[in-house]
Amino acid sequence: MAPQVWIVGENGEDIQEPKEFLPLSKLEDIGVLYWHLDPKKSESEEELAKIRKERGYSYMDLIEICPDKLENYEEKVKNFFREHMHADEEIRYCLEGSGYFDVRDKDDRWIRIWIREGDMIILPAGIYHRFTVDSANYAKLMRLFIGEPVWAALNRPQEDHPARQEYVKNVSGGTGFALAAH
Ligand SMILES: CSCCC(=O)C(=O)O
Numbered sequence: 086m087a088p089q090v091w092i093v094g095e096n097g098e099d100i101q102e103p104k105e106f107l108p109l110s111k112l113e114d115i116g117v118l119y120w121h122l123d124p125k126k127s128e129s130e131e132e133l134a135k136i137r138k139e140r141g142y143s144y145m146d147l148i149e150i151c152p153d154k155l156e157n158y159e160e161k162v163k164n165f166f167r168e169h170m171h172a173d174e175e176i177r178y179c180l181e182g183s184g185y186f187d188v189r190d191k192d193d194r195w196i197r198i199w200i201r202e203g204d205m206i207i208l209p210a211g212i213y214h215r216f217t218v219d220s221a222n223y224a225k226l227m228r229l230f231i232g233e234p235v236w237a238a239l240n241r242p243q244e245d246h247p248a249r250q251e252y253v254k255n256v257s258g259g260t261g262f263a264l265a266a267h
Pocket residue numbers: 148165175177214215216226236238
């Protein structure tokens with residue numbers, strides 16, 4: 086099952102009634118990759134291993150986002166929801182629970198991606214995004230990275246950052262991401 090994807094407002098509020106769900110191609114256009122694996126099935130372990138190998142994701146850890154499992158919960162959750170980018174890809178695989186990744190589209194609107202158990206997403210370097218848990222208030226996520234992880238969140242604006250400039254070039258270039266996705 087593909088995740089539900091729709092447009093939300095600046096504070097993450099729904100602004101469409103009824104909600105209009107967007108096709109996954111909308112994510113591809115802005116360089117966001119998506120897979121669904123089943124964390125309870127052994128074939129998924131093979132598929133995960135394959136993705137990790139192909140994309141060079143040598144580093145892996147787990148993060149549980151809930152008040153009693155995450156140190157400095159309030160501060161971390163606040164920072165996750167502040168619009169930011171990274172110099173590298175952000176790779177998250179949802180093992181349990183759920184949450185919302187919001188990413189900016191080409192028109193600078195917030196596209197909300199509802200991630201649930203088994204969903205894996207890759208946000209390209211330089212994309213503005215934010216994260217929040219949903220009403221279930223729990224997400225257990227695997228974090229993957231190429232080499233030594235750098236979690237530094239670079240808050241918007243970052244227009245002079247090389248990763249941002251590269252991202253903007255790929256998005257406006259048309260085919261850049263379509264090729265990267267396959
Ligand atoms: C820990 S889930 C994702 C939040 C985020 O955008 C980040 O960690 O940079």
